[in-house]
Amino acid sequence: MNNILLGITGSIAAYKTPELVRQLRASGFNVKVVITESAREFVTETTLQAVSANPVRSNLWDKDAEAVMSHIELARWANQILIAPATANFMAKLSHGSADDLLATICLASNAKKYIAPAMNHVMWKNEAVQENKKILIERGLYVFEPSIGDQACGEVGIGRMLEPELIVKDLEKDIRDTVQPLFGKRVLITAGPTCEPIDPVRYITNRSSGKMGYALANAFMRAGAIVHLVSGPTKISKPKNVNFSAVETAHEMYDLVHENIQNVDIFIGAAAVSDYRPVEFSANKIKKENNNLSIELIKSKDILASISQLKKPPFIVGFAAETQNLEENALKKLREKSLNMIIANQVGPNQGFDQDDNSVTVFWKSKNVKFTKTPKIELAYELVTLIAKRYKLNLEKRNTNITNITSIRQ
Numbered sequence: 001m002n003n004i005l006l007g008i009t010g011s012i013a014a015y016k017t018p019e020l021v022r023q024l025r026a027s028g029f030n031v032k033v034v035i036t037e038s039a040r041e042f043v044t045e046t047t048l049q050a051v052s053a054n055p056v057r058s059n060l061w062d063k064d065a066e067a068v069m070s071h072i073e074l075a076r077w078a079n080q081i082l083i084a085p086a087t088a089n090f091m092a093k094l095s096h097g098s099a100d101d102l103l104a105t106i107c108l109a110s111n112a113k114k115y116i117a118p119a120m121n122h123v124m125w126k127n128e129a130v131q132e133n134k135k136i137l138i139e140r141g142l143y144v145f146e147p148s149i150g151d152q153a154c155g156e157v158g159i160g161r162m163l164e165p166e167l168i169v170k171d172l173e174k175d176i177r178d179t180v181q182p183l184f185g186k187r188v189l190i191t192a193g194p195t196c197e198p199i200d201p202v203r204y205i206t207n208r209s210s211g212k213m214g215y216a217l218a219n220a221f222m223r224a225g226a227i228v229h230l231v232s233g234p235t236k237i238s239k240p241k242n243v244n245f246s247a248v249e250t251a252h253e254m255y256d257l258v259h260e261n262i263q264n265v266d267i268f269i270g271a272a273a274v275s276d277y278r279p280v281e282f283s284a285n286k287i288k289k290e291n292n293n294l295s296i297e298l299i300k301s302k303d304i305l306a307s308i309s310q311l312k313k314p315p316f317i318v319g320f321a322a323e324t325q326n327l328e329e330n331a332l333k334k335l336r337e338k339s340l341n342m343i344i345a346n347q348v349g350p351n352q353g354f355d356q357d358d359n360s361v362t363v364f365w366k367s368k369n370v371k372f373t374k375t376p377k378i379e380l381a382y383e384l385v386t387l388i389a390k391r392y393k394l395n396l397e398k399r400n401t402n403i404t405n406i407t408s409i410r411q
Helices: 012-026 045-052 070-077 088-096 102-109 122-126 128-139 165-180 212-223 251-261 304-309 327-337 377-410
Strands: 003-008 030-035 080-086 113-118 148-151 157-161 187-192 227-232 244-247 267-270 277-279 298-300 316-323 342-347 358-365 368-376
Touching: 003 012, 003 070, 003 102, 012 030, 012 045, 012 080, 012 165, 030 045, 030 070, 030 102, 070 102, 080 088, 080 102, 080 165, 088 102, 088 113, 088 128, 113 165, 122 128, 122 157, 187 212, 187 251, 212 227, 212 267, 212 377, 227 251, 251 304, 267 304, 267 377, 304 316, 316 327, 316 377, 327 342, 327 358, 342 377, 358 377, 368 377
Parallel strands: 003 030, 003 080, 080 113, 187 227, 187 267, 227 244, 267 316, 316 342
Antiparallel strands: 148 157, 277 298, 342 358, 358 368
């Protein structure tokens, strides 16, 4: 459950806050309320305590509460801080770092993301000082629920009404989801592990891939809100929870399964170590040790990454490159030749890369790269998903802008 601290300041819009608390709780938030002295003129602590089911705080100098440093406790407790309504005075306090009351002190002492829902007269809202404070707060990462236009308590009509509680909660949930789960609802298809190319019923060609990185990525994408389908070659890893899972053995099976499921996929992650070659013929019986030499003719496997990039509407494609030499040169070549959006490259060798619990990688995309030092693969996966999500969104915005420009030209 998300812990949200609701700060109420002295605006007539404070009368809406009991309903705001009710809707926050209905959406699964655990709500604690801090109210300023001026806000107590518009709404009672008794009402707020009843609807929040938590004690209400208002005084920085409450001896009983502050004996245990209550303002620090509240600052650490909150996952989010919502100031609604936020007066022009409190916006000025926030922008200039004032700490002259309990609510302002908590805001300064907390690393939680902060949201404000301004409420004031339309002339005040348009005032240059208020707009400058708003700009400062946005630049510092605060989220501003822009006020709406309508009748105001002064009898005038204009912009400055606090956004209605249901709209605040709706936008709040969306922002939290986009922040904590940046890929909410996106479809991600991941390949992982090795493939095994049979020679006869006993022998096969494979590689040293354990699948650990691909499985870690599947879990990280799932926690980022994505709908994940993991296509895996043979591994010793348990099937991940809350992820669609398909098991394959050969490169050919992986190729077919990927293409059967690629429609409507937003992001494709080619983390599998797919066999580049497979035997031309499969011996139905075990090949006997009759000669000193044995020759097995191999043929190139179908290239999954290249085939995805050639689709009419390809997804955002991230490839992997496991290299023993010339890491950057080989990775950039693969990025370019297979028309990938990004490629994650790592050095492999003794105690490096394959079948290890940690890894160091370099991520390349057009003209840029980011290096990640040796990190447990489970932790590395979260860092990679954060970067991929950012690049995916930038790519999507660019593509949508291009479509809009083309449409405008045609019109």
